């Protein structure tokens with residue numbers, strides 16, 4: 001029976017050793033007054049029985065077999081009624097199906113038909129987890145908008161130690177509740193994001209710029225919007241398409257970016273500086289295009305452009321900062337941790353996101369980012385390579401956990 005006043009969770013259980021842990025999850029969710037609709041894969045039924053889950057959830061438990069016996073179309077019914085689909089534990093097999101849009105059993109069909117939020121809780125042998133194919137599938141799920149919990153490390157059922165353990169129902173439950181109710185945590189908050197690169201004119205046709213694409217900033221805007229914030233984006237050069245609902249202010253130079261940040265700063269609660277701002281600009285901008293033939297010495301054509309420092313936006317903000325949470329980015333090619341921590345301290349930031357911008361792993365222009373977060377209390381968190389959309393979600397979640405945010409939210 002569908003109870004519309006309660007949140008409906010479709011709990012997909014797949015054929016892994018950790019399937020027995022989903023019994024406890026189903027029990028806890030039912031006690032917390034959620035309507036839990038369990039879907040068991042055929043392989044999961046080798047580990048847990050429909051009867052146990054039916055008794056615990058007081059709801060029909062769905063299997064490939066009984067879904068065929070019913071005259072209704074259960075995969076669409078379940079997909080439509082779900083406020084959230086949770087796959088716990090999620091096998092490598094079902095993850096691959098979800099990532100690639102396969103629909104060859106009831107659970108994968110529900111996953112394809114459901115347009116509500118989806119949570120995957122991977123649990124498997126560490127080699128299966130680390131395999132390129134699984135990692136690619138997990139990234140694809142995140143790009144599709146699903147939330148994927150990171151497995152824990154430790155002794156696995158197969159007897160080896162590594163990453164792949166079911167992370168524990170406390171973690172799973174916290175994630176479920178955050179997906180069902182925590183989405184609007186930024187409602188009523190003003191979030192200012194800067195993104196893209198700046199361009200400093202040399203002459204009317206040339207400029208000094210950088211490779212920033214603005215993708216990280218765009219992902220942050222989308223995540224802040226999704227969480228209910230009012231979002232302003234100060235945007236330099238970029239490769240973005242559209243960002244409806246975001247108040248976009250376009251700028252070109254570091255000076256223009258500075259002026260716009262200062263203009264909007266006082267009304268903001270959270271400022272995330274993801275733009276790549278030039279540190280130097282030409283001392284003077286030539287009025288006419290510089291000719292090829294100028295300044296020839298010793299047969300080799302050389303040209304010297306004198307540079308001067310641009311305004312340090314983060315430093316200016318740190319002097320003005322009051323209630324605002326300020327998060328900076330450190331794009332580094334070497335000594336990433338040292339440079340990022342130095343910037344965090346000098347610019348009086350609440351948090352800094354350090355990332356690599358040299359070589360093949362460069363975050364510039366890529367859809368992925370490998371970042372480490374540092375806080376003003378000295379703590380750090382190293383993150384795996386992940387899509388920028390996923391990193392944006394992690395960052396916003398970390399911002400929401402900051403004591404300063406908790407104070408602002410009161």
Ligand SMILES: Cc1cc2nc3c(=O)[nH]c(=O)nc-3n(C[C@H](O)[C@H](O)[C@H](O)COP(=O)(O)O)c2cc1C
Nearest residue numbers: 014015016017018041043044091092093094123124
């Ligand atoms: C004893 C046993 C334990 C298994 N444990 C896991 C596991 O923890 N994680 C996993 O991804 N696959 C595991 N497998 C493999 C899956 O059961 C297999 O890939 C199956 O096709 C998954 O089907 P499903 O995704 O439809 O449930 C296990 C297989 C066996 C026989």
